[in-house]
Amino acid sequence: xxxxxxxxxxxxxxxxxxxxxxxxxxxxxxxxxxxxxxxxxxxxxxxxxxxxxxxxxxxxxxxxxxxxxxxxxxxxxxxxxxxxxxxxxxxxxxxxxxxxxxxxxxxxxxxxxxxxxxxxxxxxxxxxxxxxxxxxxxxxxxxxxxxxxxxxxxxxxxxxxxxxxxxxxxxxxxxxxxxxxxxxxxxxxxxxxxxxxxxxxxxxxxxxxxxxxxxxxxxxxxxxxxxxxxxxxxxxxxxxxxxxxxxxxxxxxxxxxxxxxxxxxxxxxxxxxxxxxxxxxxxx
Numbered sequence: 001x002x003x004x005x006x007x008x009x010x011x012x013x014x015x016x017x018x019x020x021x022x023x024x025x026x027x028x029x030x031x032x033x034x035x036x037x038x039x040x041x042x043x044x045x046x047x048x049x050x051x052x053x054x055x056x057x058x059x060x061x062x063x064x065x066x067x068x069x070x071x072x073x074x075x076x077x078x079x080x081x082x083x084x085x086x087x088x089x090x091x092x093x094x095x096x097x098x099x100x101x102x103x104x105x106x107x108x109x110x111x112x113x114x115x116x117x118x119x120x121x122x123x124x125x126x127x128x129x130x131x132x133x134x135x136x137x138x139x140x141x142x143x144x145x146x147x148x149x150x151x152x153x154x155x156x157x158x159x160x161x162x163x164x165x166x167x168x169x170x171x172x173x174x175x176x177x178x179x180x181x182x183x184x185x186x187x188x189x190x191x192x193x194x195x196x197x198x199x200x201x202x203x204x205x206x207x208x209x210x211x212x213x214x215x216x217x218x219x220x221x222x223x224x225x226x227x228x229x230x231x232x233x234x235x236x237x238x239x240x241x242x243x244x245x246x247x248x249x250x251x252x253x254x255x256x257x258x259x260x261x262x263x264x265x266x267x268x269x270x271x272x273x274x275x276x277x278x279x280x281x282x283x284x
Contacts, residue, residue: 006096007086009209013219015085016044017226023058023083027151027192027227030057034069037062040099041085046149046227053077063088063095098209099143107135141171144208147201149227154189157231160275162186163199164282172243173210181239181255184279187224188231188264188271199224213239213258221260232263234275 019025025047032053033042038061042049050056059073059080064087073082088095111131115122122131166183183203206219221235236259245252264271 005094007098009098009206012041012085012098013044013223016041019083019085020045023081025058027229030055032056032059034059034061034073037097037099040146043146043148046151049148053080056080058083060084062086062097099146108132111135141169141208144204145201147198147205149198149202150195151192151228152195154191154193157189157191160186160188160232160271161193162275162278163196164279166200166203168203168207168216168237168239170207170209170211170213170216170239172241173212175243175247176210177241177243177246179213179239179241179243179256181237183220184234184236184238185220185224186232186234186265186275186278187228190229190231192228194224194228213237213241213256217258217260221262225262230263232261232265232268232271234262234265234272235260236279 025031025045027047029045029047030050031042031045031047032050032055033039038059039049041062042060045060053059053073053076057080059077059082061069061082061084064070064084070082070084073080086095108131111134112122115127115130120127122128163185164182166185167180168183169178169180171177172179185199185203202223203216203220206216206223217235217237221233224230224235225233236257238255238257240253240255244250244254261272265275266272
């Protein structure tokens with residue numbers, strides 16, 4: 001029997017954090033991502049991505065398997081540091097990354113079995129394509145677009161930058177039911193600012209997986225703080241949970257609010273009040 005390892009996004013980001021610290025990778029570090037998975041992963045380092053290995057400080061790949069890719073690049077660029085996110089154990093036959101999962105017949109059979117367990121006939125007309133559609137929908141949801149954390153030098157660093165009403169969707173990891181809502185994100189730059197779309201992309205990346213709302217809030221705030229080295233970061237999420245509305249207490253139109261405050265937003269009362277007032281006034 002083949003031994004497969006299925007990596008999660010938590011595995012990916014935890015490893016990236018470790019590698020950045022170990023190799024002293026900064027936003028100014030130039031990284032060449034080996035096509036194609038290395039290119040995808042390099043976008044999450046918050047550094048400068050280059051398309052030519054000659055320009056890179058580091059050559060990055062997803063995993064060492066046979067070692068052929070590493071030998072190839074080390075032969076061509078012997079002075080370049082070559083790093084990988086993971087090194088495959090000899091006991092492991094295959095490693096699945098969360099952004100490269102494909103639908104197969106075995107997976108479809110699992111959905112067919114689930115339909116049978118709940119008393120449905122998977123062969124009736126309305127359900128014939130349901131297993132494929134269901135898996136296709138989950139595959140799309142669990143694979144958000146990758147992005148580069150593009151930053152720019154901040155010209156003015158004493159005012160907060162705020163984005164309001166950022167829509168997000170996720171799935172409750174306890175019941176596999178959706179929860180969705182809006183995010184409110186702010187940060188106070190120290191030396192750099194980020195492209196406006198990147199705040200929404202960050203929220204999308206952490207929400208499009210099996211999650212809970214508290215974890216998304218913490219992960220978004222920590223990721224932005226780490227990559228922007230900001231004076232402060234604030235994240236507030238407001239969401240409706242169908243696991244509460246469709247089952248259990250069946251409370252409709254109930255919103256859950258979570259927050260994570262870092263830096264000035266946590267220690268300075270006036271900064272915190274200004275951010276919360278912006279949210280409150282905007283909602284009204």
